[in-house]
Each structure stands twice: as structure tokens, then as C-alpha cells.
Amino acid sequence: MDSNQKVRKQVKEEFIRYLTQHKHRKTPERFAILDHIYSTKGHFDMDSLYRSMMEENFRVSRATLYNTIELLLDCGLVIKHQFGANVAKYERTYGNENHDHIICTTCGQVWEAKNSNLFTAAQLKKIKKFTVNYYNLYIYGTCSKCMHAKKMELMKQEREEKNKKNNK
Structure with a gap:
């Protein structure tokens, strides 16, 4: 089995x-x-x-x-x-396995990242009368794809503003 x-x-x-x-x-x-x-x-x-x-x-x-x-x-x-x-x-x-969740706040994509145990043996001893069975860690941010898209959008806006100034 x-x-x-x-x-x-x-x-x-x-x-x-x-x-x-x-x-x-x-x-x-x-x-x-x-x-x-x-x-x-x-x-x-x-x-x-x-x-x-x-x-x-x-x-x-x-x-x-x-x-x-x-x-x-x-x-x-x-x-x-x-x-x-x-x-x-x-x-x-x-x-x-214990793992982290990495969440892009722009596109909503979620990735799992395997991690080592968040708690060391010494830290576990400090948590009295409590047994850790499972935990999750959520990490929010912006993925590289969304960062690139934001950067490209900013560059486009800057070009448009520059063109408007040059056409006046």
C-alpha cells in the first residue's frame, strides 16, 4: 500500500x-x-x-x-x-507538507512554496500546552508578470504624455 x-x-x-x-x-x-x-x-x-x-x-x-x-x-x-x-x-x-502560499494581489494567482519547519525545536518548547499539527503562511505581493505589465503601462503613459507635450 x-x-x-x-x-x-x-x-x-x-x-x-x-x-x-x-x-x-x-x-x-x-x-x-x-x-x-x-x-x-x-x-x-x-x-x-x-x-x-x-x-x-x-x-x-x-x-x-x-x-x-x-x-x-x-x-x-x-x-x-x-x-x-x-x-x-x-x-x-x-x-x-507545511507550505507557504504566495499570492499575487494583482492577478490573484496562488503558488505553493515548500518550506522548512517554521518552528525550531526550541521555539516549539516555548509553546506550552500546544501541539502544532499544521500551519499556513500567506505571503501577499505582486508577481513578476504583473510587475512587468505595470512597468510597461507606466512606460506607455509616459510616452503618451511626452507626445502630447511635443504636439502642443
């Missing part, structure tokens, strides 16, 4: 415990959504999740997706991000 299959088995067991404890139904659709999320890597929004499940010929209603995501958020198997756009992005929490 490879590591991804182990993670998928673990999260299914965790989800079963959560559903049992909170007296929710254990439906095939919920488990299919969980398995689909843990079969792919990276961020997703509800529309992309819906489309990818349809592409795999798994018919599921949007209401079921939204309800299941709420359950997965509540039991800690999925995390929700709001990177500044109006669309919420999600990603799985188990089997995910």
Missing part, C-alpha cells in the same frame, strides 16, 4: 468516526467526495470540484458538495482559504 492509499484510508476512518460521533449519515456520496479530494493535490474551489467529479462520471449535486465540505471542514480534513478573491479555495490537510 503506497503512502497516498494509507492517507486515504486514514482520512476515511477519521471521517467515519466524525460522522458516527455527530450522528450524520454515512453516504456513498460523502465518501466519494472525500476520496476524490484526497486523490488529487492542490487547491480547489467548489466549481472545480464539481466539474472534476462530473468528468469522472460521478454525479453529485452541488448541495451535497457544499454540505459535505462543511462536514470535512468541521472535522479538520479540509482547510478553507480566502486568498483575497471572492472565491473560497480549499485543500486537504492530511498528507500535506
Whole structure:
């Protein structure tokens, strides 16, 4: 059994415990959504999740997706991000290395950057009565593509102003 299959088995067991404890139904659709999320890597929004499940010929209603995501958020198997756009992005929490999110505030593009552990052993000892399981770091800025576009727009404006002055 490879590591991804182990993670998928673990999260299914965790989800079963959560559903049992909170007296929710254990439906095939919920488990299919969980398995689909843990079969792919990276961020997703509800529309992309819906489309990818349809592409795999798994018919599921949007209401079921939204309800299941709420359950997965509540039991800690999925995390929700709001990177500044109006669309919420999600990603799985188990089997995910700690990483940073680099977000361009101009175009909205999001990159993941793997990092070393943010906390040293000494820093972890200082955080008493707390176990760090997972963390995210958001870094906002402007990507090189957008910086280049801004620079080109400024140069264009300067040329236009210069031409206006020369034509007077």
C-alpha cells in the first residue's frame, strides 16, 4: 500500500468516526467526495470540484458538495482559504507538507512554496500546552508578470504624455 492509499484510508476512518460521533449519515456520496479530494493535490474551489467529479462520471449535486465540505471542514480534513478573491479555495490537510502560499494581489494567482519547519525545536518548547499539527503562511505581493505589465503601462503613459507635450 503506497503512502497516498494509507492517507486515504486514514482520512476515511477519521471521517467515519466524525460522522458516527455527530450522528450524520454515512453516504456513498460523502465518501466519494472525500476520496476524490484526497486523490488529487492542490487547491480547489467548489466549481472545480464539481466539474472534476462530473468528468469522472460521478454525479453529485452541488448541495451535497457544499454540505459535505462543511462536514470535512468541521472535522479538520479540509482547510478553507480566502486568498483575497471572492472565491473560497480549499485543500486537504492530511498528507500535506507545511507550505507557504504566495499570492499575487494583482492577478490573484496562488503558488505553493515548500518550506522548512517554521518552528525550531526550541521555539516549539516555548509553546506550552500546544501541539502544532499544521500551519499556513500567506505571503501577499505582486508577481513578476504583473510587475512587468505595470512597468510597461507606466512606460506607455509616459510616452503618451511626452507626445502630447511635443504636439502642443
